[in-house]
Amino acid sequence: MTLVNRRVYAEVPPRVEYSLTEFGQTLNTALKPLGEWGRERITRERREMVDNPDASGMPHP
Known part of the structure; x- marks a missing residue:
């Protein structure tokens, strides 16, 4: 079983x-x-x- 279809066109530039x-x-x-968790x-x-902001580890100006 494949996950992805790949279609090549005979064009210049290639597509x-x-x-x-x-x-x-x-x-x-x-x-x-997983996306929702992220x-x-x-x-x-x-x-x-x-x-x-001090917990970020980023320096403050």
Whole structure:
């Protein structure tokens, strides 16, 4: 089973298009929670930097 379709066009300059196969699209079910976790983590880190700038490790001017 393949995850990605690759279509090559006989053009100059060369052009290649990629798309997910139906099987590849099933990865969204698994990856969506990971993306949500990442967004929540970034939001929390930014909030902590605003609330406590000294904890960021960045020098202050």
